[in-house]
Structures are given as structure tokens and as C-alpha cells.
Amino acid sequence: xxxxxxxxxxxxxxxLSADAAITQxxxxxxxxxxxxxxFVCHDATARAQEAGPLRGIAVGIxxxxxxxxxxxxxxxxxxxxxxxRADAPVVMALKRAxxxxxxxxxxxxxxxxxxxxxxxxxxxxxxxxGSSSGSAAAVAAGMIPLxxxxxxxxxxxxxxxxxxxxxxxxxxxxxxxxxxxxxxxTLDTVGLFGAGVRDVAQGLAAMTKRPDLVLPSxxxxxxxxxxxxxxxxxxxxxxxEALQKAxxxxxxxxxxxxxxxxxxxxxxxWRIHPVVQEFEAHQSLAWEYEQNYDAMPPLLxxxxxxxxGGTPAEYDAAMEVALRARQALSAIFxxxxxxxxxxxxxxxxxxxxxxxxPRYNRLWTLMGVPCVNVPTLIAEGGLPVGVTVIxxxxxxxxxxxxxxxxxxALRK
Amino acid sequence: xxxxxxxxxxxxxxxLSADAAITQxxxxxxxxxxxxxxFVCHDATARAQEAGPLRGIAVGIxxxxxxxxxxxxxxxxxxxxxxxRADAPVVMALKRAxxxxxxxxxxxxxxxxxxxxxxxxxxxxxxxxGSSSGSAAAVAAGMIPLxxxxxxxxxxxxxxxxxxxxxxxxxxxxxxxxxxxxxxxTLDTVGLFGAGVRDVAQGLAAMTKRPDLVLPSxxxxxxxxxxxxxxxxxxxxxxxEALQKAxxxxxxxxxxxxxxxxxxxxxxxWRIHPVVQEFEAHQSLAWEYEQNYDAMPPLLxxxxxxxxGGTPAEYDAAMEVALRARQALSAIFxxxxxxxxxxxxxxxxxxxxxxxxPRYNRLWTLMGVPCVNVPTLIAEGGLPVGVTVIxxxxxxxxxxxxxxxxxxALRK
Numbered sequence: 001x002x003x004x005x006x007x008x009x010x011x012x013x014x015x016l017s018a019d020a021a022i023t024q025x026x027x028x029x030x031x032x033x034x035x036x037x038x039f040v041c042h043d044a045t046a047r048a049q050e051a052g053p054l055r056g057i058a059v060g061i062x063x064x065x066x067x068x069x070x071x072x073x074x075x076x077x078x079x080x081x082x083x084x085r086a087d088a089p090v091v092m093a094l095k096r097a098x099x100x101x102x103x104x105x106x107x108x109x110x111x112x113x114x115x116x117x118x119x120x121x122x123x124x125x126x127x128x129x130g131s132s133s134g135s136a137a138a139v140a141a142g143m144i145p146l147x148x149x150x151x152x153x154x155x156x157x158x159x160x161x162x163x164x165x166x167x168x169x170x171x172x173x174x175x176x177x178x179x180x181x182x183x184x185x186t187l188d189t190v191g192l193f194g195a196g197v198r199d200v201a202q203g204l205a206a207m208t209k210r211p212d213l214v215l216p217s218x219x220x221x222x223x224x225x226x227x228x229x230x231x232x233x234x235x236x237x238x239x240x241e242a243l244q245k246a247x248x249x250x251x252x253x254x255x256x257x258x259x260x261x262x263x264x265x266x267x268x269x270w271r272i273h274p275v276v277q278e279f280e281a282h283q284s285l286a287w288e289y290e291q292n293y294d295a296m297p298p299l300l301x302x303x304x305x306x307x308x309g310g311t312p313a314e315y316d317a318a319m320e321v322a323l324r325a326r327q328a329l330s331a332i333f334x335x336x337x338x339x340x341x342x343x344x345x346x347x348x349x350x351x352x353x354x355x356x357x358p359r360y361n362r363l364w365t366l367m368g369v370p371c372v373n374v375p376t377l378i379a380e381g382g383l384p385v386g387v388t389v390i391x392x393x394x395x396x397x398x399x400x401x402x403x404x405x406x407x408x409a410l411r412k
Numbered sequence: 413x414x415x416x417x418x419x420x421x422x423x424x425x426x427x428l429s430a431d432a433a434i435t436q437x438x439x440x441x442x443x444x445x446x447x448x449x450x451f452v453c454h455d456a457t458a459r460a461q462e463a464g465p466l467r468g469i470a471v472g473i474x475x476x477x478x479x480x481x482x483x484x485x486x487x488x489x490x491x492x493x494x495x496x497r498a499d500a501p502v503v504m505a506l507k508r509a510x511x512x513x514x515x516x517x518x519x520x521x522x523x524x525x526x527x528x529x530x531x532x533x534x535x536x537x538x539x540x541x542g543s544s545s546g547s548a549a550a551v552a553a554g555m556i557p558l559x560x561x562x563x564x565x566x567x568x569x570x571x572x573x574x575x576x577x578x579x580x581x582x583x584x585x586x587x588x589x590x591x592x593x594x595x596x597x598t599l600d601t602v603g604l605f606g607a608g609v610r611d612v613a614q615g616l617a618a619m620t621k622r623p624d625l626v627l628p629s630x631x632x633x634x635x636x637x638x639x640x641x642x643x644x645x646x647x648x649x650x651x652x653e654a655l656q657k658a659x660x661x662x663x664x665x666x667x668x669x670x671x672x673x674x675x676x677x678x679x680x681x682w683r684i685h686p687v688v689q690e691f692e693a694h695q696s697l698a699w700e701y702e703q704n705y706d707a708m709p710p711l712l713x714x715x716x717x718x719x720x721g722g723t724p725a726e727y728d729a730a731m732e733v734a735l736r737a738r739q740a741l742s743a744i745f746x747x748x749x750x751x752x753x754x755x756x757x758x759x760x761x762x763x764x765x766x767x768x769x770p771r772y773n774r775l776w777t778l779m780g781v782p783c784v785n786v787p788t789l790i791a792e793g794g795l796p797v798g799v800t801v802i803x804x805x806x807x808x809x810x811x812x813x814x815x816x817x818x819x820x821a822l823r824k
Contacts, residue, residue: 068699082497092698178594178696185588210724284590286504287480312622316806394728 001165001195002028004057004145005202011056018048018056022100025058028143029102037118038128038138041070042103052098053206059094060138060147062131063104064111065190066179067091074181075107075116075131078292088179090148090190090207097206102144105134108355109297110285111150111183115352122164123381126348129159130355132193136163139193146203147193152183152277154344154361156191157388160373161343162356164384166407167193168200170396172368174208184280186319187273187365197372197404204396212397215404222402224250225260225336231267232359236346238379239360243342246376246387246406250340253409260336269325270363272318277362278307279315322366326393329367333392338402340389343373347383364388370396372403376410413577413607414440416469416557417614423468430460430468434512437470440555441514449530450540450550453482454515464510465618471506472550472559474543475516476523477602478591479503486593487519487528487543490704500591502560502602502619509618514556517546520767521709522697523562523595527764534576535793538760541571542767544605548575551605558615559605564595564689566756566773568603569800572785573755574768576796578819579605580612582808584780586620596692598731599685599777609784609816616808624809627816634814636662637672637748643679644771648758650791651772655754658788658799658818662752665821672748681737682775684730689774690719691727734778738805741779745804750814752801755785759795776800782808784815788822 002025010016026044033039040063049055061067064074066084073079091101106116111131118133120126121141128137132149136159139147149156151169160167168191175190182188192207194200198215205213226247235243251257282289282304289296289304296304332339342360349356364371370393373386389406391399414437422428438456445451452475461467473479476486478496485491503513518528523543530545532538533553540549544561548571551559561568563581572579580603587602594600604619606612610627617625638659647655663669694701694716701708701716708716744751754772761768776783782805785798801818803811 068703079497085491085494086699087703089695089698092702093695096698096702173597176594176597176692176695178597182588182590185585185590208724280588283501283505283588286501286508287498290504290508291480291499312620 001139001142002145003195004199007056007145008053008202021056022046022048022058025102025144032141032143035119036121036137036141038105038134038141038143040073040104040106040134046100046102048100049098052096054094054203055098057099057146058102058144059099060103060105060135060144061091061101062135062149063107064150064181065091065148067101067104069101070104072104075109076297078288078295084179086179089176093207099146105138105147107131108133110181110300111152111155112297113299113303114297115355117352120162120348123383126350126381126383127162127352127355129162129348131155132159133355135193136160136165139165139195145194145199149191149193150180151189151191151361151365152187153365154358157361157371157373158344158356158358160193161386162348162384164375165193165195166197166200166375167191167373168204168400169365169371170204171370171394174396182284184277184284186276186280189365197374197400197407201400213400215401219401219405221254222337222405223256224402225258225332225339227260227262227339227341229341229360229363231270235342238346238385239342239344242376242385242387243340246374246410247340249409249412250406253405253412255405260332260339263328265321265328266325266363268321269366272321273362273366275310275314275318276322276366279310282307282310326367329369330392337398338389338391340387343386343388347379347381347385364390369393370399372399374403374407374410413551413554414557415607416611419468419557420465420614433468434458434460434470437514437556444553444555447531448533448549448553450517450546450553450555452485452516452518452546458512458514460512461510464508466506466615467510469511469558470514470556471511472515472517472547472556473503473513474547474561475519476562476593477503477560479513479516481513482516484516487521488709490700490707496591498591501588505619511558517550517559519543520545522593522712523564523567524709525711525715526709527767529764532574532760535795538762538793538795539574539764539767541574541760543567544571545767547605548572548577551577551607557606557611561603561605562592563601563603563773563777564599565777566770569773569783569785570756570768570770572605573798574760574796576787577605577607578609578612578787579603579785580616580812581777581783582616583782583806586808594696596689596696598688598692601777609786609812609819613812625812627813631813631817633666634749634817635668637744637751638669639672639674639751639753641753641772641775643682647754650758650797651754651756654788654797654799655752658786658822659752661821661824662818665817665824667817672744672751675740677733677740678737678775680733681778684733685774685778687722687726687730688734688778691722694719694722738779741781742804749810750801750803752799755798755800759791759793759797776802781805782811784811786815786819
């Protein structure tokens, strides 16, 4: 993989030109993408900018994010050839920081269930996860150092876990979702993929102009609460092993680690996540579903067919649960610095029919709290499994620092 | 003006066909709009739908809201001829309810400061207010029974007050802003204009499928807290007179009315509204401002030039103030049912150079609480002045009911 932080160091020191850095990633895309299929479209002529903290950094953008320079097709035939007029604010934030947008990455249709043909770079017989399939795979395959994805259930953290890359789903609305195709406005969150935790931290700091997100040179040992999310069912052995391995490594490295019980209202928030998600999706995708029913992607269409009966009263009750759960979760962050939990039930499933199960991700998306995936182990078939480090709302710097602590602990 | 509720009654009883209702409004547009200039474009061939609670209801849509059937030009040359692929969810909600979209209404550029050429139907030498200028004017001139607008500072309630129409800015995100050109995602709110309070209540109930928003046949006398917003400066005599007149009328009709002191944290939220608004606008409009600087509308461009230096730390501090103020405001709604305050400093200013001052509206937009404008008096020059009735977050039904109580009290 290409480390963004390492590229930045080499470019700053003059060891590598920004142009040469872009050329290297262009060559990697040319060599790899015919196999992996991570890009929907790719500008082989894109060049480096001259200034900015992300000069020389080639970025792939999930194809539900508006770009003035590329079509934005949402992974769906309804939007074939669709050309937005403007760049989304997150794309402009990358450009302002000096990055080079080199292409659009594959997305499941409307960032929902219908899979792409993208392969998992670690094992081509397996899914890379989704919905941000291309972004995770492109970083994992060493094509690009940074990619944007989005998460409504588990669409950033799960593919990062399956592809063995670091990723952050920041606090709700730290990155604007303006110009990003909406599925659920209460849930949709823009996230970043990179080779390691430091890489996504550098990317996020540059995009947001928040230098406090850059990792400190020394990270203090965090107080970690391990959450097994029993309400979401049991994980596979590889998922359970990853959680245990990360917890033990952190403890050996000096962290205080204890298992935390999660209150009933938080488990209830896990249960009602789909109520919020589908009620809003029926509004967000009303034009597509009602006026283009036959052209809708079949898995998403089936899901919308099934959830047609959602009522405002059910939605209001679910939103009330979410509010109370956020308050309860906020109290937990008085006792521990971060939570540690599963990023996925286990390694990436075989085949491309499903992008895997977001059941360990969706609660945290609804809570709006920052989540960082840390690659943890390699399971059978060469497939990676990660864990998630979670901090309180707005404490993205703390989530990144603790994730970096866990990442370092795992290397020892 | 055309009453939506009255049209519904006549159509339901068979007294009027839905087609004839649309034809009447088409004729009104044809007769009036060459003078008023409320429409950017208008479909003279639009016909009634056959079913739905809003069949026969012609609706005008502010031209920052995406429509598949009309261009969406944002009141800005940068978007001249821009044709969205999809209808925004609020447009689909109207269509689902049986309404007929007959055209797009004028908006100040990007719903900010640069005015339109629309005239105030009550006095052509005065502004109709903004940014939802065309929607307010089209309803006021009796062209259409319902129109959509948006508010980030005071862009629904202020033009409603200046044009003598009822309007609701609902609770934050009761109506999705998906497919609506973003200025500030924390503030932007979609609202409705109608002839009277019952009319906007019927429109909102049909769009959201929330029958509890329909006014009850008898409205109980509310406990009203009068808020003068001294922190926003003194109103003009006509604004002060409207507030006093509405308070006295409500009291005579049986309401409990008392003046309420507002805590310092809420006044502080009023002060920091522009910090939130401009920090987000710099991101939302990054593509327009950075890549189309010369084509930007001059007043908005100047405002963005002036506020370039906003920092994440200032924004975070402002968002924290907003959160604490929402909590403080929520406690006030334990003591009173609704607040009553100014909709504008006074009547519509003379000329079209400015759309007036949103200083009495912006706090409530940041608080996310439902606001209803009730036309209250006619000042010099035949210009209307309204007042605002405000309920707690999510209590849109209560805001509408209390506004209807005040509206009835003023008729006695």
C-alpha cells in the first residue's frame, strides 16, 4: 500500500516530486485496475498541484459524490452518464488542500445492497465489502494513498476491515454530505480510507484544516472499553479473535482495558437504526423508486418494497430512542477514552453476491460518533480482519490517537 | 388570496373539479405575473392529478429546489439552464399528495442577499422580502394556494410577514433538504406559504402524511410567552405595534400572555448564528466561490470575502453554544406552550435593493423550532406586518394550533 504520510514526508523533503508521486499512482492504477475493478472512471492525464499539504496525493472518490470533472453515476443505470455541474464540498476540500482527484471509485447502487464487480485485492474470490467497494479496494491494492467513501450502516468501516486498510468514519457532519447522493440524512457520513491510521489522520486534518487531528508524536495509553455488541448476535471466530487480539495487544502496551456492559437504550438504538434509515430512504429516493421503478437496482428495490409501510410515528419514536441513546453513550465516555469493538462479523464473505453484514457498524453510525478501523489479523485465505476504535462525538482526534495506539501495539 | 383548505373543501364536495381549480390558478398567473414577476418559469399546460389530498392544488417551488420537470437556476447565472435529473423529496412529497407543480418561483441568488426583481403585491414600490421572494409574492397575489420556500436566516418568515401571508418554517428536517441547494446544513429548512394558517397546516400534513398537523376544529387557549428579542435591537414602530396587537388579541380571546425573559445563552446563540452560517456556506458554495468567482452574485460574494477567516475553533464553539441554547429553550417550553415574537423589524422596506433584515428570525432557525407567521396588521402604504408563533422542537402541531388561535383572535 502507499502511505500518504510517507509520501508527504518524501515530497516535503524534496526526495520525490509531487508530479512523480502522481505518476507512480497512475502507473499502479494502470497495472492493477483491470484486475481489481475499483474505478468507474479514471483520468490518466491528471497531474499534481503545486502547493498544499496534499500535493502529490492522488485521491479516488466514491461515485455517489458529485464531481464537476467526472460523471457521477451512483452505481445505478438511472444515473448513467449523469454529469453534475459542481464539485461536492468534500471534493473541493481535497482540491483546496492540493490533492489530485484521479477518478471515481465503484459503489454499490445508491450505496445500498446491489454489489459491484470489484474484487478484494487480498483474495479475488471474495468481496471487498461495500458500499464503498472501490475506495477500499483501490487503497488496499496500493493504487492510491487516499480515497473517499460514505457510511449509512457500515459502508466505510466494513470494507476497510475486509480489505485490510485503515479508515475513519468521522463524527457526524465533520465532513459535509452536501453534493453526496443521500440515502438517509440522519446517518450518511463521509469517510476516508488510507494505508494506516496516520495516513487517514493526515488526510482528514488537511481536508478540514484541523491540525489537532494530526497524530501527536507520542500517544498516551488510553482507557479502553471493549464492547462485544451481543445484541447484534455473535461474531464468527475470526471476528472474535481480532477483537481479543487487539484488546490484549493494547493492554500489553499499557492501556487500561475492560469489558463494558452497554445499557438497554443503546441496544434499542441498534435495533431501530433500520427504521430511521428506511423511512428516510423512501423520501431520499422517492423520484428513483416511484418514477424509475423498473430501472431500480433489484436488491435495493426489494428492500424498499418491504419497508413501504413505515409510519411517521415509528420514525419519531426511533429518533427519540436515538437521542436518548446518544446521551447514554456520552456518559460512557466519562468512564473510558474509547470503545473497542468488531468491524465486521469476520473476514470478507466468499463471492460477490453480498458485500457482507453491517450489524456491528450501524449503531455507531446512528450515534454519530467517530469510528476508526484498525487492521488486526489475517484470517484463512489471506483475508484481513479489523477492529473499530470509537470515541465520543466530536473527539475525532482522540479516536485517531487511540487507534494509532492499538495499531502500534499490534505491530509489537 | 386562494385558500388551499377552501379549495380542498370545494373539490371534495364536487362543487369544483380539480381541473377547474388548476385552470383558475393558471389564469391568475397569466393575469398577474407579468407585473409581479414571482415566477422564473411556469408550465401553462400543467393539469390536475386525479387523486390525493392536494389534487387541484397548484404549487410554486422556490428555484433552489431540484425539479426534474423544470430547470433549477438558483437565481444565479452560474446555474443558468441547469436541469437536475431528479425531483427533490419535497417535490415528490407534493406530487405523491396529488399536487400540481406549476412552476419555479424567484429566489435571491443562492437564497442569500442579491435580490430578485419580484414586486410586493401589496405595494409595488416595496420588496416582497427574500430569499423566498417569488413564493411569498405568488401566494400573496392570489396566483397559487401553496408555495415552497427555504429559510437559513429568515427567508420564509420575513417574506411572509412582508407579503401578508401565512407561512410555516417547520422543525429542522421535518421536511428533507435533500435536493435543495445548500447554504448551511445546520440551518437550511424547507417551509410553506399559504393564505392562512389552516392552509399551510393542510399542506404540511399532506406532504408529511402526518394527520396530526391538521388543525383541530377547536383550539384550546394557549399559554403564550412574548419575547421581544431585545438582544437583536429595537423594532420599528409597526413591528412593535404588531407584536402588541397580537398579544392583546390573544389575551382577550382567553390566552395566558406574559412577557418572557430570555436567558443569556439563548441571546448568545442569536449572536453566533452568522458564525455557523458563514463557516458552512464557505464549504457549501466552495465550487461556486473558488471556481466561478467572477460570476458570483456580488452581494453574496462580498459577504463570503468578508468571512473568509472563520476557523474550525470558532465554529465548534458556536455549535456548542447552539446546543446549550437548544437545551435552555427546551426548558422554557415547560412553562409556556408557545412563544410570540416579531416576524420582522417592521413592514417591507422601500425599493428592491434589499430584501430586509432577518434579525428577528435567525435565532429560531438555529434552534430548529417550528415558526409560523401570522399576518397581523396593515401599516402605512398598505404594507402587511406579521408576528411569529413558535413551539418546541417537533411540536409543529402545537405551533400551528396556537398560530390559528392568534389568527382567529385578530379577526374578532
